[in-house]
Amino acid sequence: IASKLPLVKTTIFTRMGQLAQKHQAINLSQGFPNFEPDPELIALVTKAMNQGYNQYAPMAGLLALREIIAKKIEALHGQSYDPETEITVTVGATQAIFTIITAFISPMDEVILFKPAYDCYEPAIRLNGGILVGVQLKKDDCTVDWDEFRAKITPRTKMVIINTPHNPSGTILSKADMIQLQESLKDTGIIVISDEVYEHIIFDGQQHESASRYHDLAQRTFVCSSFGKTFHITGWKLGYCVAPAELMREFRKTHQFNVFSVDHAAQKAMADYLKTPQHYLDLPKFYEQKRNLFVSGLSGSRFTVRPCSGSYFQLLDYSAISEENDMEFAERLVKEHKIASIPLSGFNTEDKTQKLVRFCFAKTTETLEKATAVLRTI
Numbered sequence: 323i324a325s326k327l328p329l330v331k332t333t334i335f336t337r338m339g340q341l342a343q344k345h346q347a348i349n350l351s352q353g354f355p356n357f358e359p360d361p362e363l364i365a366l367v368t369k370a371m372n373q374g375y376n377q378y379a380p381m382a383g384l385l386a387l388r389e390i391i392a393k394k395i396e397a398l399h400g401q402s403y404d405p406e407t408e409i410t411v412t413v414g415a416t417q418a419i420f421t422i423i424t425a426f427i428s429p430m431d432e433v434i435l436f437k438p439a440y441d442c443y444e445p446a447i448r449l450n451g452g453i454l455v456g457v458q459l460k461k462d463d464c465t466v467d468w469d470e471f472r473a474k475i476t477p478r479t480k481m482v483i484i485n486t487p488h489n490p491s492g493t494i495l496s497k498a499d500m501i502q503l504q505e506s507l508k509d510t511g512i513i514v515i516s517d518e519v520y521e522h523i524i525f526d527g528q529q530h531e532s533a534s535r536y537h538d539l540a541q542r543t544f545v546c547s548s549f550g551k552t553f554h555i556t557g558w559k560l561g562y563c564v565a566p567a568e569l570m571r572e573f574r575k576t577h578q579f580n581v582f583s584v585d586h587a588a589q590k591a592m593a594d595y596l597k598t599p600q601h602y603l604d605l606p607k608f609y610e611q612k613r614n615l616f617v618s619g620l621s622g623s624r625f626t627v628r629p630c631s632g633s634y635f636q637l638l639d640y641s642a643i644s645e646e647n648d649m650e651f652a653e654r655l656v657k658e659h660k661i662a663s664i665p666l667s668g669f670n671t672e673d674k675t676q677k678l679v680r681f682c683f684a685k686t687t688e689t690l691e692k693a694t695a696v697l698r699t700i
């Protein structure tokens with residue numbers, strides 16, 4: 323039977339997760355915490371259910387949640403979004419991204435994507451007949467060559483997708499990068515998706531450069547985020563996007579037929595939980611400690627640690643260990659050493675020669691210590 327994605331396989335995250343299970347390996351592959359969220363947050367969901375938040379939520383999301391999201395963005399980035407017309411709650415960032423692409427991309431529209439890239443963008447572009455135009459990040463440090471980016475812009479370019487902090491490299495876009503992007507898009511009608519799901523997981527005192535901080539850029543941008551990453555609740559699939567009203571109006575035309583609305587009780591719980599900013603302001607330190615534990619646990623190992631400024635992922639270079647390609651190496655790591663990771667080639671990269679695997683450090687101290695003890699022996 324003909325489908326629109328005949329060559330697409332089950333995602334690398336599912337495949338490596340299944341392999342981990344089969345071999346009873348320590349699972350540092352798919353990105354999710356192996357610890358529980360704040361009990362207060364769980365109690366708020368039960369409370370919301372008992373209060374009657376059990377029927378459809380408003381199409382754009384619970385107003386109280388949209389209002390507190392607006393407050394958070396204004397406080398952190400100084401940009402105001404109207405909760406009524408410029409903020410929509412979504413089924414995770416994935417649905418926001420899929421819906422934006424579906425709402426705006428027509429056949430032959432070009433979409434510029436920096437590679438390596440998280441896996442959900444490309445299929446959405448293809449399903450809508452769009453043409454993916456890749457810009458490879460620099461090999462050594464995953465930074466952007468803005469001249470190369472500008473050279474890829476054509477009259478057919480409809481959209482650019484950025485992701486900071488970046489999955490899988492853990493690099494972040496700097497203020498200078500954001501200004502380059504803003505300037506490069508001046509006088510164009512190009513729309514931007516800024517995937518900022520790891521906005522609160524940023525290290526070493528650095529600041530998250532949200533696209534919403536840059537007024538001109540924000541006028542053409544959907545900023546997407548996910549409560550899954552911020553509050554250790556990836557299974558809730560709760561996220562949102564914000565954009566100027568004229569973009570959001572078009573987004574909602576698709577959103578209303580895509581999911582219509584999102585889990586009501588979870589939205590009510592989140593609206594209450596977000597009243598305490600400390601819940602997300604403490605996150606950088608929390609994950610910085612985990613990154614440090616993972617990285618220090620690797621000292622003396624034959625892996626080379628790539629710099630990680632944000633997200634809960636760490637790339638390790640294994641070229642001193644093996645000549646294998648990254649898929650072969652990652653599979654052997656699971657089968658022989660009982661540690662699951664994700665090979666870089668799972669991230670839509672054009673450069674298949676790099677010897678890099680990605681590890682998720684959103685894990686308990688015990689798990690991280692066990693994992694690094696094994697990795698040191700390889």
Ligand code: PMP
Binds near residue numbers: 415488549556
């Ligand atoms: N973008 C990136 C870069 C991600 O890593 C993830 C997490 N899987 C998502 C989007 C999707 O987020 P969600 O689980 O909220 O759909």
Ligand code: GLN
Binds near residue numbers: 333351352353354489
């Ligand atoms: N974002 C998660 C990761 O990068 C994966 C989520 C998924 O399996 N789709 O590992």
